[in-house]
Amino acid sequence: MINEFIKAFSLIFLAEMGDKTQLLALAFATQYRLISVLTGIGIGAFLNHSLAIALGIYISSFIDGVIIQMIAGAAFVGFSIWTLRVEDEDDEDSGKTKGFGPVLTVAVAFFIGELGDKTQLTAVALAIDSSVPVLTLAGTVSGMLATGLLGIIVGRYIGGRIPELTVKIFASVIFMGLGLVKLYNSVPVRYLTTTNIVLFLLIVSVALAMSTYSIVRMKRQGMESALKARFRELQEYYVLMNSKIDSVCLGTGACVNCKGPDCPVDCIKSLVRCRLRLGTDMELDYLSQDFETSGKSFDKEKVIDCIRLTEEAMEIERNSDETRELETVMALLRELLD
Structure with missing residues (x-):
């Protein structure tokens, strides 16, 4: 049998x-x-x-x-x-x-x-x-x-x-x-x-x-197949974001009280690196946090560059289920410009 x-x-x-x-x-x-x-x-x-x-x-x-x-x-x-x-x-x-x-x-x-x-x-x-x-x-x-x-x-x-x-x-x-x-x-x-x-x-x-x-x-x-191409492009976005997001923060010298895990930049890093390690237990609950960004120093041009990259990725993934994670990244990036 x-x-x-x-x-x-x-x-x-x-x-x-x-x-x-x-x-x-x-x-x-x-x-x-x-x-x-x-x-x-x-x-x-x-x-x-x-x-x-x-x-x-x-x-x-x-x-x-x-x-x-x-x-x-x-x-x-x-x-x-x-x-x-x-x-x-x-x-x-x-x-x-x-x-x-x-x-x-x-x-x-x-x-x-x-x-x-x-x-x-x-x-x-x-x-x-x-x-x-x-x-x-x-x-x-x-x-x-x-x-x-x-x-x-x-x-x-x-x-x-x-x-x-x-x-x-x-x-x-x-x-x-x-x-x-x-x-x-x-x-x-x-x-x-x-x-x-x-x-x-x-x-x-x-x-x-x-x-x-x-x-x-x-x-x-x-x-290549359409879905495979989209996955490759999305993966390329996260790899690029992983290399760019570190340069957004100007360091503890410019930011007196570093918030660490409570900083939007750190949250984006965690999301991106989680995405590059498939199958982790990371949940997308960052938007429920109350971020304090006033008085903090970020490289605004780098933030805008990251927003542009994310917008391009969202255009590729429009109407698909992957947009939820990208929307979270976008919201966190915009926190840095407020």
Whole structure:
């Protein structure tokens, strides 16, 4: 029975490698605590895949086993082609939500973002062929959690060097192999004629070539997905802010009574450096503090420069969940000009 879990885990893990799920998890991890992000992913995946498993069980209850195997095989071949698809910005923005708490925000985003996606359809295909649906569900949800966590960790340490093309091709090959084996073992012998096989392989080859062309072209032109580009730009902003914010404070010689942690500059430093260490427990509660900046000396030009940088970052991240942290930084910077 454990094979049901391993199979589901492995296929979902492979299906989501380099996909928007990892990038979405990484984006949420720039704002929320790691435990909140993973909890949200787990809830969203559980609800989404529960629907998929239920559908798979329903389908398998009235369709002949041989036909089920053929459907599953064809589905895996389709997933192989789908895996190579380059997602556009609309796809990657589809999971955005606002106005909820961290866990609910992530859960809703993943639930909506995976509706009709290949991961949900993979879960349906797995359920059709499963003898223990509960283990299949556990495997698919665990696979989503694992790929999300890996995306956060890998993105944190190697960022733009994630080999998306290699990962997608590897996952595509696995799906294709499983699909072809299922089809070969389930399609009646009378249909396995040379003509039918050649025609099938020709159609699949054309579809694979079309999917591969777009992703190879993107790789050659040095292009990157919209969400990945936004993450890189946001990361660059925090790295730059980390180097600039120290120069805003003129030191204890100019500021008689240093407030330390109660100073907006120190709070900005903490926020920026927290952001550069994904998964910390830092909460964005600085605006509830009562700052005293009168009589304090700051380099106003440097403050204005930091405000300009933050405005540019907010423009990049407009209408996204990352704006909350940027708005906090902006409010703290403006405290320095009052």
